[in-house]
Amino acid sequence: xxxxATWAERVIRRFGGQSALANLLGRRQSTVxxxxxxxxxxxxxxxxxxxxxxxxxxxxxxxxxVATDSHDIAPAGGKLGVLLVGLGAVASTFIAGVxxxxxxxxxxxxxxxxxxTIRLGKRTDDRMPLINELVPLAQLDQLxxxxxxxxxxxxxxxxxxxxxxxxxxxxEPIADFLKTIEPMPAVFDDFYVKRxxxxxxxxxxxxxxxxxxxxxxxxxFKERNGCERLVMIWCASTEIFIEPGExxxxxxxxEAAMQANDEAIAPSMIYAYxxxxxxxxxxxxxxxxxxxxxxxxxxxxxxxVPICGKDFKTGQTLMKTVIAPMLKARMLGVSxxxxxxxxxxRDGEVLDDPESFKTKEESKLGVLEYVLQPDLYPELYGNIxxxxxxxxxxxxxxNKEGWDNIDIFGWLGYPMQIKxxxxxxxxxxxxxxxxxxxxxxxxxxxxxLSGIQEWLSFYFKSPQVAPGLYPEHDLFIQQTKLKxxxxxxxxxxxxxxxxxxxxxxx
Numbered sequence: 001x002x003x004x005a006t007w008a009e010r011v012i013r014r015f016g017g018q019s020a021l022a023n024l025l026g027r028r029q030s031t032v033x034x035x036x037x038x039x040x041x042x043x044x045x046x047x048x049x050x051x052x053x054x055x056x057x058x059x060x061x062x063x064x065x066v067a068t069d070s071h072d073i074a075p076a077g078g079k080l081g082v083l084l085v086g087l088g089a090v091a092s093t094f095i096a097g098v099x100x101x102x103x104x105x106x107x108x109x110x111x112x113x114x115x116x117t118i119r120l121g122k123r124t125d126d127r128m129p130l131i132n133e134l135v136p137l138a139q140l141d142q143l144x145x146x147x148x149x150x151x152x153x154x155x156x157x158x159x160x161x162x163x164x165x166x167x168x169x170x171x172e173p174i175a176d177f178l179k180t181i182e183p184m185p186a187v188f189d190d191f192y193v194k195r196x197x198x199x200x201x202x203x204x205x206x207x208x209x210x211x212x213x214x215x216x217x218x219x220x221f222k223e224r225n226g227c228e229r230l231v232m233i234w235c236a237s238t239e240i241f242i243e244p245g246e247x248x249x250x251x252x253x254x255e256a257a258m259q260a261n262d263e264a265i266a267p268s269m270i271y272a273y274x275x276x277x278x279x280x281x282x283x284x285x286x287x288x289x290x291x292x293x294x295x296x297x298x299x300x301x302x303x304x305v306p307i308c309g310k311d312f313k314t315g316q317t318l319m320k321t322v323i324a325p326m327l328k329a330r331m332l333g334v335s336x337x338x339x340x341x342x343x344x345x346r347d348g349e350v351l352d353d354p355e356s357f358k359t360k361e362e363s364k365l366g367v368l369e370y371v372l373q374p375d376l377y378p379e380l381y382g383n384i385x386x387x388x389x390x391x392x393x394x395x396x397x398x399n400k401e402g403w404d405n406i407d408i409f410g411w412l413g414y415p416m417q418i419k420x421x422x423x424x425x426x427x428x429x430x431x432x433x434x435x436x437x438x439x440x441x442x443x444x445x446x447x448x449l450s451g452i453q454e455w456l457s458f459y460f461k462s463p464q465v466a467p468g469l470y471p472e473h474d475l476f477i478q479q480t481k482l483k484x485x486x487x488x489x490x491x492x493x494x495x496x497x498x499x500x501x502x503x504x505x506x
Contacts, residue, residue: 007064008039011049014058024052034304034450039072041065042301042451044466071489073136074446078228080138081221082438083280085271086236087147087183089162089345089398090285090312092155094235094431095145095181096165099174102140106170110432112458113137113439118483120492122501135486136446137439144225148217148271149183149236150198162345164398164427184217187267192239194353196346207258207265214274231441232275232282233434234309237347239266239288240355241362254295272296276305281441283456284309284464285434287362292464301451306444308437308453311461314429316341316402317367319422321475324371327408333380335415336407337368340389344396345426352392361388366462371473400426433459447489455485 015021018036022029025048035041041049046065053060084091100106101114108114113132120127120134131137145155153161156178159171171178187210188198204210222230247257247264257265258273268290275282276291276299284290284307291300291307300307313321316339327334343351351357365388374381404420437459444453457463458478463471472478484494 008035008041011041011060011064012036014053014060015049015056024056028302031298031302034302038304038448038450040448040450043454044297044301044451047466047468071447071491073443073489076136076138076142076442076446078142079144079226080142080438080442081144081146081225081227081230083218083221083230083232083275084145084147084434085186085232085234085268087149087151087153087155087158087181088235088237089158089164089347089427090430090434091147091235092159092162092178093164093427094434095155096159096170096174096178097431098140098143098145098435099177100170103174105173108140108432108435110429111435112432112482113436114140114432118486119495120487123499124502131486134490134492135443138442143438144227145181146221146225147181147183148186148214150186150188150196150201152183152200154179154183155181162398162427164425184221187211187214187270189267191263192266193237193350194240194355195349196237207261207270208255210267211258211270211274211277214271215278218274218278218280229442229445230278230280231438231445232271232280233437233441234268234271234282234284234286234288234290235430235434236268236286237350238286238356239268240353241358242266242289244289244293248289248293248295251295251299254293266290269293269296272307273299276300276303276307279303279305281306281445283307283437283441285312285430285437287311287462294467297451297467304448304450306441306449306453307451307464308441308456309460309462309464312430312433313459313461314426314433315400315422315424316404317461318429318475319402319404319420320367321371321473321478323404323406323418323420324368325474325476328372328377328381331377331380333409333413334368334372334384334406335409336385336405338385338387338405339402340391341400341402342391342393342396343398343400343426344392344394345398347426348390348392348394348396348400351390357390362462366471367473370470398426398428400424443489455481458482 012021018032019029022032101108116131117128118131156175159165165171185200185202188201202213204213245264247253247262268288272282272291282291287310368386372381402422406418409415452464454465465471
């Protein structure tokens, strides 16, 4: 048994063993068995176990959940299959960009895994390797791509229709490669995405049968392409707003709801369920209610699979997670924040439907509340008027434009304003996030991590966290969490940025 397994076993033994702990928690014994076999107790269980230990007079401290040695990370050998739900603007741009990076005709700008460095030790140690030199990530030439889409276009046709990449510079030179990536028929229902009408769809009786069809696609893809491992990323459109309910409360209810074709089970949930059942990590790049339900969080934990989401952080919200922390850090007040966008791609068309827009709005509106913490600072942030608008404007295509007007106030309450006009390319910003998530998710799986991967919050508008925790939206805290997680996995010292050692006498 490796060292990581030893500390997990020690915690379990303090409660009388696997069966005893499972009974105390009211969980299946397989959950605790998985903790023992992987040598890791997921972070969302640390607080409940601490509470249970106090109730029963068992000595258990936070440090008992931390391993000081490096993790036993399986090697990144063989092919890594990247399964994309959706082969539209984001997915085709991502695939084309990876191919250009491999050929040396483009640079993976925006990708932390390809271009980012990480500091190790003290500043005076001068250790700043590339992240992909420190961490055993899969290489770009190991990636194999697959996708589902309700539109039958292959990656070449999708790239041309989306119009993100220059046809002559970035599409035609790799046309033969892009044409080989043809989407599998999708699990799709326009009830959940009102503005799209798919023709390339699976015909199944129940949603459980649809999940089984996706599982078979996964197995066939893995065998056909000789993949050692797989990851799945939702790059498809935003679904209508769905409230969590009884159908999502536990796995038994969820599976019964799939059998009954319950409207509460959206296509994204069917893909997520299929992925988790096949022990494939799943990342949600849209604001849909998907893996952030008790049923699928439990399934991820029991199957030992990493999950995270949701909604790729690219344009306007990326700016908010930079500007809002600055205002709070300097204790500057905010009286109003008005945000509006124009977008002309398929995402913009989908969001023109009020039900899909509500899903996106919930994701975008929550950022300021969590960053600014109005309950702690009512004088500064307790009365903010926050408005978000997205307008479908076809002439702009994938070139999104976001305007922010921020009314702030400072010393003695004097008003000031900040104006931001961010003219960005939506899929150009999202593509490197897909690459990083694919590689980091594969790393997490090989490191034995499972359940919610909060350390990847850096990539999402609405980061998924353990029940009872508030999400951390500050981009720079998220970056620190991500890099410290990589240091932790590799047995390196955590960086606190205290720096007092530089000013102490020997």
